[in-house]
Amino acid sequence: MNEFELIRTYFAREPVTRPDVALGIGDDAALLRPPPGQQLVVTTDILVSGVHFLPDVDPAALGHKALAVNLSDLAAMGAEPAWFLLNLALPEVDQAWLTRFCQGMFELAHRHGVALVGGDTSRAPQVTIAIEAHGFVPDGKALTRAGARPGDHIYVTGSLGDAGLALKYRLDKLKLTPVELNAVAECLDRPQPRLEEGLVLRDIASSAIDVSDGLVADLGHILERSGVGARVELKRLPLSVIYRAHLKDVGWDLALANGDDYELCFTVPPANLPALEKIKSRFPDMAEIGMIESGSGLRIFDADGKLYAPKAAGHDHFR
Template identity: 65%
Template sequence: MNEFELIRTFFARQPVSRADVAAGIGDDAALLHPPAGQLLAVTSDLLVSGVHFLPDVEPHSLGRKALAVNLSDLAAMGAEPAWFLLNLALPEVDVQWLERFCGGMFDLARAYNVQLVGGDTSRGPLAIGIEAHGFVPEAMALRRSGAKVGDRIYVTGTLGDAAVALRHRLGKQRLSEDDFAAVVEHLDRPTPRVLEGMSLRGLAHSAIDISDGLVADLGHILEQSQAGACIFLDKIPVSPVCRAHITKFGWEAALAMGDDYELCFTVPPHNIGALEKLQFACGLHCIGEIESEPGLRIVDESGGPYRPAFTGHDHFAKLK
């Protein structure tokens, strides 16, 4: 199967067809109709075998996650997803692998009405690059730079499950079969908080998705907003499995190991009532407050300072 047969077989036929796509796969470039009065949000992520995922990862989950991490970036901006490009390097054309990979990717694309409009394929070490596009009304985009002193800091969902699942998969710790089943979906099949991000327009001052770990990603908000923060460990939402892990290994799974793909955002006190009325199905948790003093203070359960052993995922480090 040559490159063009591969494209026709696996990518040209897809489950999403949007009216705002004038030309997609099959031309030298896509022709797209951004809506009037909206900003175009653009993001991209590169996933490399052995760096961002294990070489033997199940391809359906990998395809889904490759798109999910990009939609998570759009969610953090309050953007509605629309289109994406796929750049894929493959060691060889494995038909069964590609069928599974595309199945996972297009399952998620269908769920959020996102159309594949182009990209490229090549022979090489397995790597997946996706560029996603979305829309957000002018002046309504969520930014990292908007946090204000007195804002409350919130996160969606729970943190740390993906890190615990990865440690099990790498043989760094052992979970029971039931416990591993309870956390592995967070690692293999994260859910981008797209609807939640869109709901935060006009309510949140700042936002980011938690991909590299809470400490690192909240730190980006603090740096861009020229502010500090205080968060409380007993307010950080974790699952029972993750909490059991924390009692043995510390809070790094929830604070610093990443791969959570939840949202961290800040909300002024006068918007808290409206925020809580949203009743996110994934859960909503206030973990601290923005302060004027630079830096991030972490307070443990006894009221003392907590200093994590490390502060975030390093893309140039080995999987651990």
């Protein structure tokens, strides 16, 4: 199978077609029609075997996740997703692997109506994936990291730390029951980008970020870009029943600093709290964890009101 057959067989017959794709896979570049009056939102993430995922990962989970982490960035901007490009470098053409990879990737693409419009394939010593995702947001409506103000309430969607539990299990550092493992593995392998939440939060949140590097690091980005500080209470962190059952063993740091959660962390000005209340019937999964304050830096308080210092500060590839 050569490079062109590979593209034809696996990538050029993907399930999503969109009228705004004038020319997709198969030329020197894709031709796309962004909607008038909207800003284009563009993000990219690279995943390397042995760095971002274990070499024996289920390829369907990998295909899902490689796209999901990019859609999660769009969600954090309040963007509506539209198109993506795929760079895929592989040690060899393993057709069973590719079939599963595409299954996972295109299933998620289909769910959100995102079309694969281009990319590149290559040989490499280890599997490497770089996806770039495009979306739209009405002019001036994007959620950035820079809008948090003192007095804003801080929220997180879903729960934190379950992906960390699954990773700890796979690295043989934690025991889980099969039922527990099933639940948390889903969080690690198939994170669901919070795209609907992002759209709704456009008119409610003052800032947002997705929790990919861990809450401490990612909320830290909001604080830095917004020029504010914050206080967060450990007891308010949204933890799953499974995490709570293992809290004594694993402590708070998987929830605070492991990352890979792909939940949204966002801030809401007091004036918008009634609007947030209204959407909670649709999105009950949003927990208030603290407040934005003047000053700088993040202070975390335990149940006794004492300052808590997490051991790890978040994921950093070059530290």
